[in-house]
Structure formats: C-alpha cells, structure tokens
Amino acid sequence: MLNHTKQYINGEWVNSTGTDTIEVINPATEEVVGKISSGTEEDVNRAVQAAKEAFPAFSKMSVNDRIKLLEAIAEEYEKRKDDLVNIMTAELGAPITKSEEIHYKMGLSHFKQAAEQLKTFKFTEEREKSYIQKEPIGVAGLITPWNFPTNQISTKLASALAAGCTMVVKPASQTPFAAVILAEILDKAGVPKGVFNLVNGSGSTVGEAISSHPDVDIVSFTGSGEVGSGLMKNAAEGIKNISLELGGKSPFVILKDADVKEAAKTALAQIAMNTGQVCSAATRMIVPAEMHDKFIEAMKELVPEFPVGDPQDKNTFMGPQVSKDQWETVQSYIKKGEKEGAKIVIGGPGRPDGIDKGFFSQITVFTNVKNDMTIAQEEIFGPVMSVITYKDLDEAIDIANDTIYGLAGYVFGNDKEELKKVALSIRAGQIRINNSETDRSAPFGGFKHSGIGREWGDYGIEEFLEPKAIMGMPL
Numbered sequence: 001m002l003n004h005t006k007q008y009i010n011g012e013w014v015n016s017t018g019t020d021t022i023e024v025i026n027p028a029t030e031e032v033v034g035k036i037s038s039g040t041e042e043d044v045n046r047a048v049q050a051a052k053e054a055f056p057a058f059s060k061m062s063v064n065d066r067i068k069l070l071e072a073i074a075e076e077y078e079k080r081k082d083d084l085v086n087i088m089t090a091e092l093g094a095p096i097t098k099s100e101e102i103h104y105k106m107g108l109s110h111f112k113q114a115a116e117q118l119k120t121f122k123f124t125e126e127r128e129k130s131y132i133q134k135e136p137i138g139v140a141g142l143i144t145p146w147n148f149p150t151n152q153i154s155t156k157l158a159s160a161l162a163a164g165c166t167m168v169v170k171p172a173s174q175t176p177f178a179a180v181i182l183a184e185i186l187d188k189a190g191v192p193k194g195v196f197n198l199v200n201g202s203g204s205t206v207g208e209a210i211s212s213h214p215d216v217d218i219v220s221f222t223g224s225g226e227v228g229s230g231l232m233k234n235a236a237e238g239i240k241n242i243s244l245e246l247g248g249k250s251p252f253v254i255l256k257d258a259d260v261k262e263a264a265k266t267a268l269a270q271i272a273m274n275t276g277q278v279c280s281a282a283t284r285m286i287v288p289a290e291m292h293d294k295f296i297e298a299m300k301e302l303v304p305e306f307p308v309g310d311p312q313d314k315n316t317f318m319g320p321q322v323s324k325d326q327w328e329t330v331q332s333y334i335k336k337g338e339k340e341g342a343k344i345v346i347g348g349p350g351r352p353d354g355i356d357k358g359f360f361s362q363i364t365v366f367t368n369v370k371n372d373m374t375i376a377q378e379e380i381f382g383p384v385m386s387v388i389t390y391k392d393l394d395e396a397i398d399i400a401n402d403t404i405y406g407l408a409g410y411v412f413g414n415d416k417e418e419l420k421k422v423a424l425s426i427r428a429g430q431i432r433i434n435n436s437e438t439d440r441s442a443p444f445g446g447f448k449h450s451g452i453g454r455e456w457g458d459y460g461i462e463e464f465l466e467p468k469a470i471m472g473m474p475l
C-alpha cells in the first residue's frame with residue numbers, strides 16, 4: 001500500500017501541518033491503493049509563500065532556459081513511464097494499454113508542446129506608438145480533476161512554466177499518486193525550489209484555500225461547473241484572473257453520406273474511451289432519420305470490439321467508473337433516461353454480465369431520445385449515448401447547438417461543403433471532422449457553460465501572461 005502523506009513545498013517533501021489522511025481506492029477491485037495527506041490551509045499558505053518568493057527570479061529566467069527546463073521535465077517524465085502507467089491504472093482504473101497510449105502520452109505531450117511553442121512565442125511586440133511586453137501573471141493556483149491524472153496537471157503546469165509563473169497545484173483526491181510522481185519528476189528535472197508546489201487534500205479545504213488566497217494571482221481550474229462557479233466568486237472577491245475548463249455534452253453529427261459502420265465505430269469509441277469520463281466526449285449522436293436503424297444495428301455488431309473489464313488485461317478497452325459515487329450517478333441517469341421514455345438498445349443499468357465487483361458500468365445506448373430529455377442535456381460522465389434523429393442539416397445543427405455547453409463538436413461524413421457547414425456552425429471550442437488527428441498546438445476550451453479561457457499551445461501560455469503597454473519607449 002502506498003503511503004504518501006507529505007506535501008511538496010519549496011523544493012522539499014515536508015510533513016503536512018495536519019494529521020488527517022484520505023484513502024485512495026482502486027475502482028476495479030474496491031481495494032485501498034494508499035493514503036495521502038488531507039492537507040490544511042496552513043499547508044497552502046506555506047506553498048503560496050514559497051511560490052511568491054520564487055516568482056521574482058523565475059519570472060526573469062530566460063526563454064532559452066525555460067525551454068531547456070521543459071525539455072528536461074519531458075526527459076524525466078519518459079524515465080518514469082512504467083510508474084505513471086501503473087499508477088493511473090490503479091487509481092483511475094484506466095485499462096493498462098490506454099494508460100500508456102492515452103494517459104501517459106497526453107501528459108508528456110504538453111511539456112514537449114510548450115517547449116516547441118516557446119521557440120517562436122512572441123513576448124514583445126513593437127507597434128507604431130507603443131511597445132508591448134507580455135509578463136507572467138504571478139503565482140498560479142492549479143486545481144485539477146481525476147479523469148486524466150497527468151494530462152490535466154501537465155497542460156496547466158507546462159503553460160504556466162513556459163510563461164514564467166510559479167505555482168501551487170492541488171490534484172483530485174481520487175487520483176493523487178500520479179501527481180506525486182509528477183512532483184518527483186519536476187524535482188529531478190531541476191525546477192528551482194518554490195516554483196512548483198504540490199498540496200494534496202480535499203477540494204473544500206485545500207482548493208478553497210488556494211482560490212481565496214490573496215497572493216494567488218490566477219486560478220486555473222478544470223472540473224465541474226458547480227465548483228467552477230464557486231471559484232469564480234472567490235476570484236471576484238480577490239480580483240483574480242480565472243480560467244475554467246468545465247463540462248460538455250458534445251454533439252456528433254453524422255452526414256447522410258457517411259459510412260455507417262465507420263460512424264458507429266467512432267461513436268462507440270467516443271463514449272467508451274476512459275469509461276465516458278471525458279469532458280469533450282461526443283455523447284449526443286445526431287443521425288439522419290433514414291440511417292437510424294442501420295446505425296443501431298452497426299453498433300450492436302461492434303460493441304464486442306470494446307471489451308469491458310479488468311484494467312490489467314491488455315484486451316480491455318473500458319475499465320470502471322472512478323468511484324462508487326460516479327457509478328451511482330451514471331446508474332441514476334440510465335434509470336432517468338428509461339423513465340423519460342428513451343429506449344435502451346445496448347447495455348442498461350447495473351454491471352456487465354460476469355462482473356460482480358468494482359465500479360463497472362455497461363456501454364449503454366439510448367434511442368427515441370428527444371434533445372430536451374435530461375440524458376441529452378446533462379453531462380453524465382459515463383459510457384451513455386443518446387441517439388437523436390434529424391431530417392435535414394439545418395435541423396441537425398439546431399439540435400447540436402441546443403445545449404448549455406460548447407466544449408467540442410464532431411461531424412462525420414464525406415461531403416466537403418456539408419462537413420464545413422456543420423464544423424463552422426457548431427458553437428463549441430474544438431471541432432473534429434471525421435477521425436482527424438489531435439493538434440496540441442491548437443486551443444482547447446469551451447464556449448458557453450463549458451468554460452472560460454483556453455489551454456494547450458500558445459493560447460495556453462497566453463492565459464498566464466499579462467500584456468504591458470509602454471508608450472514612448474526609446475527603441
């Protein structure tokens with residue numbers, strides 16, 4: 001059992017000022033993985049003080065040295081591959097192959113991307129009447145969720161380091177051990193003391209203390225809208241910058257000329273990936289009415305290609321929900337969908353056949369869904385798909401945009417004009433046409449209730465900078 005009750009503050013692992021601990025549970029076995037400290041407000045104060053003291057020197061570190069630092073972090077990260085892959089399977093329940101192919105690689109990509117981005121990033125600009133310099137905001141408070149334990153932290157911290165900010169990180173209590181390894185990586189890579197601090201503990205204590213601390217200049221948060229809204233109130237009180245990456249209910253528009261099998265396969269992968277615990281997952285399939293029956297048939301045939309079960313098994317595509325609470329939430333949405341008149345055509349409530357322990361759900365597909373039903377409007381964060389039919393493309397676009405969210409959108413088919421029309425009409429921060437490759441230099445973030453601000457690439461670095469305009473600068 002892992003026992004990690006220290007906090008990483010000012011370049012050292014130190015005892016928490018409190019003695020309470022939080023147990024981390026393996027969601028596949030329901031056994032305890034280990035314990036972390038349930039940090040205190042005093043721990044946060046020490047970490048913020050360290051970050052504040054480190055800021056004047058770190059903010060002046062040359063861009064070249066910051067590139068070297070990010071490259072050194074990426075190198076150390078690669079050395080810890082096995083540890084990272086194994087811990088994300090234990091604490092999140094990510095299937096071992098996905099832990100490596102998705103989680104480990106995503107976490108790494110942000111350090112490499114930020115280093116690349118810095119090579120061309122313009123921190124200064126000469127205009128006719130002014131000189132503009134972009135300066136790091138100051139101390140950043142980074143609060144992250146459990147669904148991608150390394151990726152969620154590394155996207156924020158790589159951007160913050162690239163910008164020249166110092167920081168205090170609070171990872172999710174359900175997946176803190178990947179964050180502990182990240183801290184060890186940063187320490188090994190030579191991040192100067194105080195620049196990066198890690199305080200484990202609950203959102204209500206550690207998260208609140210970070211977001212309301214007067215010396216934290218920006219809060220960058222990924223998580224639920226409810227918590228994000230509370231953090232925004234704290235930011236308002238303290239006149240802080242805030243960036244929020246929140247939920248989604250993303251549409252997947254299938255064009256009439258799409259290959260049904262390919263579309264069905266892509267759709268299933270969308271909801272089964274990370275057990276549906278993906279903020280940008282496509283969960284509303286918007287399908288031509290005449291294609292509906294074929295689409296459902298194709299999915300029924302393809303479901304066995306997405307095996308659910310033991311995360312240690314290399315053939316497993318989908319593991320458990322992260323926790324009992326999350327499993328119960330998913331189950332309650334499945335029951336609500338049935339109650340509101342939607343029809344289950346794949347999966348349903350309860351665990352998959354043959355599994356009697358762990359927080360496993362079934363891949364569940366609803367048809368007869370109206371876009372105003374709860375299952376089509378609220379984020380479920382589980383492997384639950386709503387299939388909604390349309391008659392013409394304008395109706396498909398209206399359904400796609402009939403949501404409070406705007407994180408991502410997907411369009412699948414062949415007609416170039418229609419692909420473009422849908423991509424340009426969906427009101428969301430990131431659109432994917434067919435199975436296009438992810439571009440980590442492009443901005444990621446949401447319209448509407450999906451958030452404020454952007455991560456990844458140069459847009460991610462901009463979040464941690466303040467522009468200063470100088471008029472009359474002798475040049």
Ligand code: NAP
Pocket residue numbers: 143144145146147170171172173174201202203204206207208211222223224225227228230231244245246247248278279379381407446450451
């Ligand atoms: P959450 O409950 O909002 O928690 C996220 C983080 O906030 C955790 O570290 C949590 O700590 C902390 N927290 C909780 N209460 C807090 C408070 N009062 N003050 C400060 N921090 C607090 O969300 P979640 O259940 O972990 O994640 C699921 C949600 O995140 C979904 O809605 C999903 O869509 C969204 N999400 C969005 C993105 C994106 O990029 N847009 C990515 C992933 C997830 P504890 O762990 O200790 O509770």
